Amino acid sequence: MITLALYSMKGGVGKTAAAVNLAHLASAETYRTLICDLDPQGASSYYFRIKAARNFNSSKFVKGGRFIDENIKGTDYPNLDLLPSKLSYRNLDLALDDMKNSKFRLQRIFREIEHEYDYLILDCPPGISLVSENVFNASDYIFVPLIPTTLSVMTYEKLLEFFTKKEYDAGRLYAFFSMVESKKSLHKEMMEKIESGGQNILRTRIPYRSDIERMGVYREPVTAFLPQSDSARIYAGLWEEIRGITGMGRAEG
Ligand SMILES: Nc1ncnc2c1ncn2[C@@H]1O[C@H](COP(=O)(O)OP(=O)(O)OP(=O)(O)O)[C@@H](O)[C@H]1O
Ligand SMILES: [Mg+2]
Numbered sequence: 001m002i003t004l005a006l007y008s009m010k011g012g013v014g015k016t017a018a019a020v021n022l023a024h025l026a027s028a029e030t031y032r033t034l035i036c037d038l039d040p041q042g043a044s045s046y047y048f049r050i051k052a053a054r055n056f057n058s059s060k061f062v063k064g065g066r067f068i069d070e071n072i073k074g075t076d077y078p079n080l081d082l083l084p085s086k087l088s089y090r091n092l093d094l095a096l097d098d099m100k101n102s103k104f105r106l107q108r109i110f111r112e113i114e115h116e117y118d119y120l121i122l123d124c125p126p127g128i129s130l131v132s133e134n135v136f137n138a139s140d141y142i143f144v145p146l147i148p149t150t151l152s153v154m155t156y157e158k159l160l161e162f163f164t165k166k167e168y169d170a171g172r173l174y175a176f177f178s179m180v181e182s183k184k185s186l187h188k189e190m191m192e193k194i195e196s197g198g199q200n201i202l203r204t205r206i207p208y209r210s211d212i213e214r215m216g217v218y219r220e221p222v223t224a225f226l227p228q229s230d231s232a233r234i235y236a237g238l239w240e241e242i243r244g245i246t247g248m249g250r251a252e253g
Contacts, residue, residue: 001114002246004121005139009155011126014145014178016043017212018238019123024221025239027080029251031118034072036110037085038092038135039125045084048075049219052084058095059088064109072113077224081117093130106134118248128162136168141245145178145206148190160199174245176202176238204238207231 004022006015016039023035037044045051050073060067072081099105110120124135136142144159146152156175163170175194181187195201206212209231211222218225223232243250 001110001117002119002141002248003110003139004119004242004246005124005135005142006122006145007124007132007135007139007142008144008146009126009128009132009159010147010152013126013147013152014206015126016047016123017215018143018145018176018178018206018235019121020044020047020215021221021223021232021235022239022242023080023119023121024077024223025236026119026121026243027077028223029243030079031248031251032079032116033119033121034081034083034113034117035121035123036083037123038089038131039085039123040087040089040092041125042085042087044123045082047215047219047221048082050075050082050084052086056084057086057088058090058092061089061092062095062099062105062109064112068109068113076220089125096130096134102130103133104137106131107138110138119246128159133166136163140172141242142173143202143242144173144175146175146194147179148177148187148194150186150190153190153194171200174200174202174242177205179208180205181208202238202241204234204241206234206238 006019008015023033027033035044053071056071072083075082096102096105122135146156160170177191211226211229211231215222223235226232
Protein backbone atom coordinates (compact mmCIF):
# COMPACT_ATOMS: atom_id res chain seq x y z
CA MET A 1 0.00 0.00 0.00
CA ILE A 2 1.26 3.42 -0.95
CA THR A 3 0.11 6.25 1.31
CA LEU A 4 -0.41 9.71 -0.17
CA ALA A 5 -1.38 12.76 1.86
CA LEU A 6 -3.09 15.89 0.58
CA TYR A 7 -1.86 18.32 3.16
CA SER A 8 -1.44 22.04 3.76
CA MET A 9 -1.19 24.23 6.80
CA LYS A 10 -3.56 26.58 5.01
CA GLY A 11 -7.28 26.00 4.76
CA GLY A 12 -9.35 26.15 1.58
CA VAL A 13 -6.53 25.53 -0.90
CA GLY A 14 -7.95 22.48 -2.70
CA LYS A 15 -6.77 19.53 -0.58
CA THR A 16 -10.14 17.83 -0.51
CA ALA A 17 -10.90 18.58 -4.17
CA ALA A 18 -7.61 16.90 -5.13
CA ALA A 19 -7.99 13.98 -2.69
CA VAL A 20 -11.45 13.12 -3.98
CA ASN A 21 -10.55 13.28 -7.67
CA LEU A 22 -7.22 11.48 -7.29
CA ALA A 23 -8.88 8.71 -5.28
CA HIS A 24 -11.56 8.33 -7.96
CA LEU A 25 -8.96 8.22 -10.75
CA ALA A 26 -6.80 5.65 -8.93
CA SER A 27 -9.81 3.41 -8.34
CA ALA A 28 -10.97 3.79 -11.96
CA GLU A 29 -7.59 2.33 -12.97
CA THR A 30 -8.52 -0.65 -10.77
CA TYR A 31 -6.17 0.24 -7.95
CA ARG A 32 -7.78 -0.76 -4.67
CA THR A 33 -8.08 2.64 -3.05
CA LEU A 34 -9.08 3.91 0.37
CA ILE A 35 -9.65 7.58 1.05
CA CYS A 36 -9.39 8.47 4.72
CA ASP A 37 -11.11 11.67 5.80
CA LEU A 38 -9.10 13.10 8.69
CA ASP A 39 -10.94 16.41 8.82
CA PRO A 40 -13.76 16.97 11.34
CA GLN A 41 -15.46 19.09 8.64
CA GLY A 42 -16.03 15.80 6.78
CA ALA A 43 -15.87 17.28 3.28
CA SER A 44 -14.59 14.18 1.48
CA SER A 45 -17.16 12.03 3.31
CA TYR A 46 -19.80 14.52 2.12
CA TYR A 47 -18.62 14.35 -1.51
CA PHE A 48 -19.02 10.58 -1.47
CA ARG A 49 -22.37 10.81 0.33
CA ILE A 50 -21.10 8.79 3.26
CA LYS A 51 -21.75 9.30 6.95
CA ALA A 52 -19.84 7.64 9.75
CA ALA A 53 -21.76 5.40 12.15
CA ARG A 54 -23.30 7.24 15.04
CA ASN A 55 -21.04 5.58 17.62
CA PHE A 56 -17.76 6.09 15.72
CA ASN A 57 -15.43 8.74 17.15
CA SER A 58 -11.83 9.90 17.38
CA SER A 59 -10.97 7.62 20.33
CA LYS A 60 -12.18 4.57 18.42
CA PHE A 61 -10.32 5.68 15.31
CA VAL A 62 -6.97 5.87 17.16
CA LYS A 63 -7.58 2.41 18.64
CA GLY A 64 -7.61 1.06 15.08
CA GLY A 65 -8.18 -2.65 14.38
CA ARG A 66 -11.82 -3.68 14.23
CA PHE A 67 -12.96 -0.07 14.70
CA ILE A 68 -11.38 0.76 11.37
CA ASP A 69 -12.66 -2.39 9.62
CA GLU A 70 -16.19 -1.75 10.85
CA ASN A 71 -16.21 1.86 9.71
CA ILE A 72 -14.73 1.60 6.24
CA LYS A 73 -17.58 2.08 3.76
CA GLY A 74 -17.87 1.26 0.07
CA THR A 75 -18.48 4.23 -2.24
CA ASP A 76 -20.59 4.25 -5.42
CA TYR A 77 -17.41 3.47 -7.38
CA PRO A 78 -15.74 0.06 -7.77
CA ASN A 79 -12.39 -0.32 -5.92
CA LEU A 80 -12.98 2.83 -3.88
CA ASP A 81 -13.66 2.75 -0.14
CA LEU A 82 -13.83 5.58 2.34
CA LEU A 83 -13.19 5.89 6.05
CA PRO A 84 -15.43 8.80 7.03
CA SER A 85 -14.60 11.34 9.73
CA LYS A 86 -16.73 12.60 12.59
CA LEU A 87 -17.02 16.01 14.16
CA SER A 88 -15.29 14.43 17.18
CA TYR A 89 -12.10 14.40 15.09
CA ARG A 90 -11.72 17.96 16.37
CA ASN A 91 -10.30 16.09 19.39
CA LEU A 92 -8.03 13.84 17.33
CA ASP A 93 -4.91 15.55 18.68
CA LEU A 94 -5.97 14.77 22.25
CA ALA A 95 -6.91 11.20 21.39
CA LEU A 96 -3.50 10.69 19.74
CA ASP A 97 -1.68 12.35 22.61
CA ASP A 98 -3.09 9.70 24.97
CA MET A 99 -1.49 6.89 22.95
CA LYS A 100 2.00 5.46 23.22
CA ASN A 101 4.27 6.56 20.37
CA SER A 102 1.73 9.26 19.71
CA LYS A 103 3.45 10.58 16.56
CA PHE A 104 3.40 7.14 14.92
CA ARG A 105 -0.10 6.05 15.82
CA LEU A 106 -1.67 6.58 12.39
CA GLN A 107 1.21 4.76 10.74
CA ARG A 108 0.54 1.81 13.03
CA ILE A 109 -3.21 1.83 12.43
CA PHE A 110 -2.81 1.96 8.67
CA ARG A 111 -0.25 -0.88 8.68
CA GLU A 112 -3.06 -3.18 9.72
CA ILE A 113 -4.84 -2.63 6.41
CA GLU A 114 -1.80 -2.37 4.16
CA HIS A 115 -2.55 -5.59 2.27
CA GLU A 116 -6.13 -4.59 1.51
CA TYR A 117 -5.37 -1.51 -0.58
CA ASP A 118 -2.92 -0.36 -3.24
CA TYR A 119 -3.38 3.32 -2.40
CA LEU A 120 -4.37 5.07 0.79
CA ILE A 121 -5.20 8.75 0.28
CA LEU A 122 -5.34 10.99 3.35
CA ASP A 123 -7.52 14.09 3.17
CA CYS A 124 -5.96 16.20 5.92
CA PRO A 125 -7.37 19.05 7.97
CA PRO A 126 -5.55 22.38 7.75
CA GLY A 127 -3.10 23.32 10.51
CA ILE A 128 0.11 21.86 11.87
CA SER A 129 -0.55 19.65 14.84
CA LEU A 130 0.02 16.18 16.23
CA VAL A 131 -2.38 14.92 13.54
CA SER A 132 -0.11 16.49 10.89
CA GLU A 133 3.00 14.89 12.38
CA ASN A 134 1.21 11.55 12.32
CA VAL A 135 0.42 12.20 8.66
CA PHE A 136 4.08 13.00 7.91
CA ASN A 137 5.16 9.74 9.54
CA ALA A 138 2.44 7.62 7.96
CA SER A 139 2.76 8.91 4.38
CA ASP A 140 5.11 7.86 1.62
CA TYR A 141 4.44 11.11 -0.24
CA ILE A 142 2.90 14.40 0.81
CA PHE A 143 1.26 16.64 -1.79
CA VAL A 144 0.66 20.29 -0.96
CA PRO A 145 -1.75 22.37 -3.05
CA LEU A 146 -0.33 25.85 -3.39
CA ILE A 147 -2.37 28.89 -4.44
CA PRO A 148 0.23 31.11 -6.11
CA THR A 149 0.01 34.05 -3.72
CA THR A 150 2.63 35.52 -1.40
CA LEU A 151 1.03 34.22 1.79
CA SER A 152 0.62 30.66 0.50
CA VAL A 153 4.22 30.59 -0.56
CA MET A 154 5.32 31.88 2.83
CA THR A 155 3.34 29.12 4.54
CA TYR A 156 4.95 26.53 2.27
CA GLU A 157 8.39 27.82 3.16
CA LYS A 158 7.48 27.47 6.84
CA LEU A 159 6.53 23.85 6.18
CA LEU A 160 9.88 23.19 4.54
CA GLU A 161 11.62 24.74 7.57
CA PHE A 162 9.54 22.55 9.87
CA PHE A 163 10.57 19.45 7.92
CA THR A 164 14.22 20.41 8.21
CA LYS A 165 13.99 21.22 11.90
CA LYS A 166 12.19 17.97 12.76
CA GLU A 167 14.37 15.96 10.35
CA TYR A 168 11.50 14.77 8.18
CA ASP A 169 12.60 13.93 4.66
CA ALA A 170 11.55 16.95 2.56
CA GLY A 171 12.20 14.81 -0.54
CA ARG A 172 8.77 13.23 0.06
CA LEU A 173 7.13 16.64 -0.11
CA TYR A 174 5.69 17.84 -3.44
CA ALA A 175 3.75 21.01 -4.15
CA PHE A 176 1.35 21.67 -7.01
CA PHE A 177 -0.34 24.89 -7.97
CA SER A 178 -4.03 25.01 -7.15
CA MET A 179 -6.89 27.40 -7.95
CA VAL A 180 -4.70 29.10 -10.51
CA GLU A 181 -6.13 32.15 -12.23
CA SER A 182 -3.88 32.54 -15.22
CA LYS A 183 -5.18 36.04 -15.95
CA LYS A 184 -3.74 37.26 -12.66
CA SER A 185 -0.23 38.52 -13.16
CA LEU A 186 0.58 37.91 -9.49
CA HIS A 187 -0.25 34.22 -9.94
CA LYS A 188 2.03 34.03 -12.99
CA GLU A 189 4.90 35.80 -11.24
CA MET A 190 4.62 33.64 -8.11
CA MET A 191 4.55 30.42 -10.15
CA GLU A 192 7.64 31.41 -12.10
CA LYS A 193 9.45 32.39 -8.91
CA ILE A 194 8.59 29.15 -7.13
CA GLU A 195 9.36 26.94 -10.11
CA SER A 196 12.84 28.43 -10.30
CA GLY A 197 13.37 27.68 -6.58
CA GLY A 198 14.52 24.09 -6.98
CA GLN A 199 11.79 22.45 -4.85
CA ASN A 200 9.65 19.49 -5.93
CA ILE A 201 6.93 21.26 -7.91
CA LEU A 202 4.58 19.17 -10.03
CA ARG A 203 4.03 20.23 -13.65
CA THR A 204 0.25 20.04 -13.48
CA ARG A 205 -1.49 23.24 -12.46
CA ILE A 206 -5.09 23.04 -11.26
CA PRO A 207 -6.95 26.09 -12.56
CA TYR A 208 -9.76 27.89 -10.77
CA ARG A 209 -12.88 26.41 -12.40
CA SER A 210 -16.55 26.58 -11.55
CA ASP A 211 -17.11 22.90 -12.43
CA ILE A 212 -14.64 21.95 -9.67
CA GLU A 213 -16.53 24.18 -7.28
CA ARG A 214 -19.74 22.43 -8.32
CA MET A 215 -18.57 19.15 -6.83
CA GLY A 216 -20.37 20.38 -3.71
CA VAL A 217 -23.64 20.45 -5.64
CA TYR A 218 -23.27 17.12 -7.46
CA ARG A 219 -21.53 15.44 -4.52
CA GLU A 220 -19.30 13.53 -6.90
CA PRO A 221 -15.71 13.91 -8.09
CA VAL A 222 -15.58 16.09 -11.22
CA THR A 223 -13.77 13.17 -12.87
CA ALA A 224 -17.01 11.20 -12.38
CA PHE A 225 -19.73 13.72 -13.22
CA LEU A 226 -17.92 15.52 -16.03
CA PRO A 227 -15.31 12.98 -17.18
CA GLN A 228 -14.81 14.72 -20.55
CA SER A 229 -14.28 18.18 -19.08
CA ASP A 230 -11.07 20.14 -19.01
CA SER A 231 -11.07 19.96 -15.22
CA ALA A 232 -11.28 16.16 -15.25
CA ARG A 233 -8.51 15.99 -17.83
CA ILE A 234 -6.29 18.18 -15.68
CA TYR A 235 -6.86 16.07 -12.57
CA ALA A 236 -6.06 13.02 -14.72
CA GLY A 237 -2.76 14.70 -15.59
CA LEU A 238 -2.09 15.31 -11.90
CA TRP A 239 -2.88 11.68 -11.10
CA GLU A 240 -0.59 10.42 -13.87
CA GLU A 241 2.24 12.55 -12.52
CA ILE A 242 1.64 11.37 -8.95
CA ARG A 243 1.29 7.72 -9.99
CA GLY A 244 4.62 8.08 -11.77
CA ILE A 245 6.27 9.47 -8.62
CA THR A 246 5.00 6.46 -6.67
CA GLY A 247 6.65 4.20 -9.23
CA MET A 248 3.43 2.59 -10.45
CA GLY A 249 2.26 2.15 -14.01
CA ARG A 250 -1.20 2.51 -15.44
CA ALA A 251 -3.41 -0.34 -14.29
CA GLU A 252 -6.14 -1.16 -16.79
CA GLY A 253 -9.64 -0.04 -15.86
N1 LIG B 1 -9.67 24.42 -8.67
C1 LIG B 1 -10.76 24.94 -8.07
N2 LIG B 1 -11.53 25.84 -8.71
C2 LIG B 1 -12.63 26.36 -8.10
N3 LIG B 1 -13.02 26.03 -6.88
C3 LIG B 1 -12.29 25.14 -6.19
C4 LIG B 1 -11.12 24.54 -6.74
N4 LIG B 1 -10.61 23.67 -5.83
C5 LIG B 1 -11.41 23.73 -4.76
N5 LIG B 1 -12.42 24.62 -4.97
C6 LIG B 1 -13.49 25.00 -4.02
O1 LIG B 1 -12.92 25.78 -3.00
C7 LIG B 1 -13.35 25.36 -1.73
C8 LIG B 1 -12.16 24.82 -0.92
O2 LIG B 1 -11.64 23.69 -1.58
P1 LIG B 1 -11.27 22.37 -0.79
O3 LIG B 1 -12.38 22.00 0.14
O4 LIG B 1 -10.83 21.36 -1.75
O5 LIG B 1 -10.03 22.94 0.04
P2 LIG B 1 -9.32 22.33 1.34
O6 LIG B 1 -7.90 22.72 1.25
O7 LIG B 1 -9.65 20.90 1.46
O8 LIG B 1 -10.07 23.15 2.50
P3 LIG B 1 -10.03 22.82 4.08
O9 LIG B 1 -8.71 23.33 4.55
O10 LIG B 1 -11.20 23.58 4.62
O11 LIG B 1 -10.16 21.33 4.24
C9 LIG B 1 -14.43 24.33 -1.98
O12 LIG B 1 -15.67 24.98 -1.99
C10 LIG B 1 -14.11 23.79 -3.36
O13 LIG B 1 -15.24 23.34 -4.03
MG1 LIG C 1 -10.52 19.81 3.03
